[in-house]
Amino acid sequence: MQYSDDDLNDYENEPYDDDEFIEEDLTKEELDELYTLLPLIKAKLKDHNPDITDRDFKEALWFNYMVVDDAVRELKQNFSMYKSCKRLMAETLRIVVPKEILVGGSSKLALLAKSRRAKRNNETGDTSHSSRAHSGLDSLLSKNVDEKGTFSLLDDIDLDNRPKFSLKGFKEEEKPKKSQLKEHNQQAKDTKSEDLTPQNEPSPIEKNETIKENVIPFRMIQLKFEDAHRSIIVDTPQSAISALFETTREPKRRKTSHDSKILTLINSSLTNIDIEKVKANFSKPNPVDVLANEPRSAVSKKSEVSEEPERLETVQEKLQKLTIKHTKPIKSLDINAAISKLESQNISFVVFGHVDSGKSTIIGRLLYDLKVVDSKTLHKLTKESSSIGKGSFALAWIMDQTSEERERGVTIDICQTSFNYKNKQFTIIDSPGHQDFIPQMINGVCQADIAVLIVDSSDFAKTFNHGQTKEQLRIAKSLNLNKLIVVVNKMDLCDWNMDHYNKIVESMGSYLFEDLQYRQDDCQFIPASGLNGDNVVKGKGNSLPLVDLLYHENKVKQSQPIAEQKLIMTIIDVEDQAHDNLTLKVRVNSGFVQAGETVKLLPSFDFCRINKILKSNEAQDICIAGEFVVLRMKVVKSVEEKSLIRLGDLCVSIDEEIPISSNLRMEIHLFDMDKPLLKGTPFVLFRNNVSVPARIIEIEQIMNSQKKKIPRHLSSRQRAIVSVAIESKLPIITWEEKVRRVVIRKDSSIIGAGQIIEAL
Numbered sequence: 001m002q003y004s005d006d007d008l009n010d011y012e013n014e015p016y017d018d019d020e021f022i023e024e025d026l027t028k029e030e031l032d033e034l035y036t037l038l039p040l041i042k043a044k045l046k047d048h049n050p051d052i053t054d055r056d057f058k059e060a061l062w063f064n065y066m067v068v069d070d071a072v073r074e075l076k077q078n079f080s081m082y083k084s085c086k087r088l089m090a091e092t093l094r095i096v097v098p099k100e101i102l103v104g105g106s107s108k109l110a111l112l113a114k115s116r117r118a119k120r121n122n123e124t125g126d127t128s129h130s131s132r133a134h135s136g137l138d139s140l141l142s143k144n145v146d147e148k149g150t151f152s153l154l155d156d157i158d159l160d161n162r163p164k165f166s167l168k169g170f171k172e173e174e175k176p177k178k179s180q181l182k183e184h185n186q187q188a189k190d191t192k193s194e195d196l197t198p199q200n201e202p203s204p205i206e207k208n209e210t211i212k213e214n215v216i217p218f219r220m221i222q223l224k225f226e227d228a229h230r231s232i233i234v235d236t237p238q239s240a241i242s243a244l245f246e247t248t249r250e251p252k253r254r255k256t257s258h259d260s261k262i263l264t265l266i267n268s269s270l271t272n273i274d275i276e277k278v279k280a281n282f283s284k285p286n287p288v289d290v291l292a293n294e295p296r297s298a299v300s301k302k303s304e305v306s307e308e309p310e311r312l313e314t315v316q317e318k319l320q321k322l323t324i325k326h327t328k329p330i331k332s333l334d335i336n337a338a339i340s341k342l343e344s345q346n347i348s349f350v351v352f353g354h355v356d357s358g359k360s361t362i363i364g365r366l367l368y369d370l371k372v373v374d375s376k377t378l379h380k381l382t383k384e385s386s387s388i389g390k391g392s393f394a395l396a397w398i399m400d401q402t403s404e405e406r407e408r409g410v411t412i413d414i415c416q417t418s419f420n421y422k423n424k425q426f427t428i429i430d431s432p433g434h435q436d437f438i439p440q441m442i443n444g445v446c447q448a449d450i451a452v453l454i455v456d457s458s459d460f461a462k463t464f465n466h467g468q469t470k471e472q473l474r475i476a477k478s479l480n481l482n483k484l485i486v487v488v489n490k491m492d493l494c495d496w497n498m499d500h501y502n503k504i505v506e507s508m509g510s511y512l513f514e515d516l517q518y519r520q521d522d523c524q525f526i527p528a529s530g531l532n533g534d535n536v537v538k539g540k541g542n543s544l545p546l547v548d549l550l551y552h553e554n555k556v557k558q559s560q561p562i563a564e565q566k567l568i569m570t571i572i573d574v575e576d577q578a579h580d581n582l583t584l585k586v587r588v589n590s591g592f593v594q595a596g597e598t599v600k601l602l603p604s605f606d607f608c609r610i611n612k613i614l615k616s617n618e619a620q621d622i623c624i625a626g627e628f629v630v631l632r633m634k635v636v637k638s639v640e641e642k643s644l645i646r647l648g649d650l651c652v653s654i655d656e657e658i659p660i661s662s663n664l665r666m667e668i669h670l671f672d673m674d675k676p677l678l679k680g681t682p683f684v685l686f687r688n689n690v691s692v693p694a695r696i697i698e699i700e701q702i703m704n705s706q707k708k709k710i711p712r713h714l715s716s717r718q719r720a721i722v723s724v725a726i727e728s729k730l731p732i733i734t735w736e737e738k739v740r741r742v743v744i745r746k747d748s749s750i751i752g753a754g755q756i757i758e759a760l
């Protein structure tokens with residue numbers, strides 16, 4: 001993305017904090033400007049307040065970009081009623097946010113997925129694991145929300161060390177200095193760029209008029225001043241909340257366009273304040289000064305986020321007391337023969353693409369033509385879909401199995417289905433195309449051997465250049481999913497015009513091969529019509545149909561034979577958990593395991609004996625890297641009384657020593673960002689199917705820069721070695737690609753990717 005000065009102007013209008021004001025760090029030009037303006041601002045405020053120091057004047061100028069009038073206004077505010085207002089608000093601020101908005105993302109689709117999960121649990125009568133089997137982010141976001149959906153910020157948060165509310169536990173986001181922004185801007189101009197801006201088109205859900213969602217379109221901020229309750233209702237929730245936060249912050253901040261509006265509201269609310277109480281508050285140490293004396297604790301070396309050392313210590317102690325023995329496999333097998341039999345047979349592929357590109361239709365057609373779904377079922381689905389005016393969705397409905405997905409015509413969660421073709425077993429992972437479901441898409445990508453991208457030939461220019469397809473491709477490549485099949489779908493709509501098809505292939509080629517550095521040999525293109533079934537299972541023209549391309553596609557060659565690999569399995573579903581019996585759906589990332597053996601779950605430290613390995617409901621003696629299987633297990637030893645197993649937890653051999661940490665050293669490369677990434681800035685880290693809030697605590701090295709001085713921020717397209725603190729402890733494996741690759745997401749966009757180098 002190109003930056004322009006206009007972009008920076010917009011950025012400057014945003015509410016944000018700046019870095020510390022350090023006079024020594026200013027350039028000669030900045031110092032000249034500062035000292036030219038200093039007498040001017042002093043003159044303007046000479047009668048205002050004698051307590052204003054030289055440093056206050058300088059800081060005010062600095063944080064207001066040397067605009068004297070703005071600096072004067074800020075100093076007047078800070079040296080009058082500002083502090084009393086701040087303290088009163090600190091005592092009583094509560095923000096009411098609809099509970100659903102916080103849990104599992106902020107979209108309507110997220111709510112649907114959530115209600116779907118709840119419904120599924122209700123149907124099976126199982127609530128045991130639903131509360132445990134959630135992502136780190138979900139659990140984090142659901143913290144602090146009470147039954148009424150009241151999200152209390154002040155119950156356990158010091159207002160002056162206040163985090164962003166969606167990432168509890170993190171300190172304030174650092175923001176760049178103007179000079180940093182200039183540097184960033186220049187750098188961005190200098191580099192070749194592409195547009196990854198997510199499209200702002202209304203979602204299919206928003207277009208569907210029949211849907212009535214109980215989503216409250218605003219957030220209400222309640223302020224209680226002594227006995228009076230006041231509410232401010234705002235229709236631009238994010239900005240209003242942060243604007244209010246700004247007014248509660250220390251004076252060292254840049255101005256916001258909302259300040260005057262909010263301060264007017266607060267001023268009018270202060271008429272019934274007890275002046276004595278205000279005076280008493282002034283006699284206490286000012287939290288601003290307290291904070292000023294402890295600057296930048298948010299970027300201290302070690303994570304302050306995770307406060308579980310006590311628990312870990314006990315875990316270590318308990319572990320030492322446990323004696324865990326290997327158990328023998330139920331059957332003695334010729335391991336090499338068993339592995340080579342299974343190895344060539346399993347292939348999984350994830351299908352992704354823009355909303356409505358036809359992903360579910362292609363998969364539905366594949367399953368129908370391979371007779372996995374019979375004509376009776378299809379007939380029934382066609383009838384049902386026609387009855388609500390969505391006849392063309394019948395094939396997609398084979399994959400979109402919930403009523404919500406059907407009504408809205410979108411895939412909400414990832415769906416997995418298996419089918420056999422010739423002598424191979426395929427696992428299809430259909431991922432949602434909607435921007436709100438990028439985390440689910442990442443989950444799908446992490447589990448697949450091959451990526452199948454569906455593009456809509458009738459709407460290519462718009463959906464490829466402005467939709468999320470480029471972002472999805474970047475995610476797939478960043479997570480090392482290198483094999484790609486591009487299905488140019490809906491060719492029936494252009495009467496199979498091959499010139500049109502060739503143009504699409506050509507314009508995608510430059511992005512794939514130049515920008516993303518895909519190898520030409522790893523990418524295949526195919527024209528198709530999912531609706532008519534052309535080139536899905538039945539061939540048309542010269543191309544091999546999709547199913548045959550998949551069949552002939554070889555998995556990426558393993559760097560080490562499976563028999564020699566260490567075992568790693570990722571938990572992708574907790575199907576059942578009752579007493580000591582566990583039924584887990586897992587993806588085997590590396591190595592192999594046999595029924596009868598005992599394994600270790602991390603980070604819960606549950607030791608389980610595998611009683612049964614099931615694949616497509618059939619028992620097998622062994623499972624190997626690349627397979628999706630269900631494990632029926634018995635918990636034989638546990639460090640905790642109650643297992644806390646979550647999706648994304650790992651399962652390894654019992655004597656494998658894996659560090660559990662919330663501090664990581666990583667190598668990351670950043671994509672085009674519209675703001676630099678600073679130390680302390682919260683973002684979400686995706687590893688495998690886990691997502692956790694995280695932030696950079698140290699920038700160790702910029703790998704593609706000649707400059708000796710390590711900056712405090714990272715810019716677009718930089719590669720760096722960084723230390724990162726994550727919100728919860730994770731088992732850290734650095735020797736297996738699939739579980740060391742990470743993706744970084746901020747402000748609903750993927751801004752970077754990388755790999756974990758070590759646990760700190």
Ligand SMILES: Nc1nc2c(ncn2[C@@H]2O[C@H](COP(=O)(O)OP(=O)(O)OP(=O)(O)O)[C@@H](O)[C@H]2O)c(=O)[nH]1
Nearest residue numbers: 356357358359360361392410411433490529530531
């Ligand atoms: N003409 C034509 N229409 C198609 C074709 N494939 C899909 N469609 C239609 O495109 C619409 C969207 O299809 P889906 O399969 O639901 O699209 P999707 O990509 O799975 O959508 P999401 O799940 O929302 O991401 C439906 O009306 C399909 O009937 C095709 O090959 N030709």
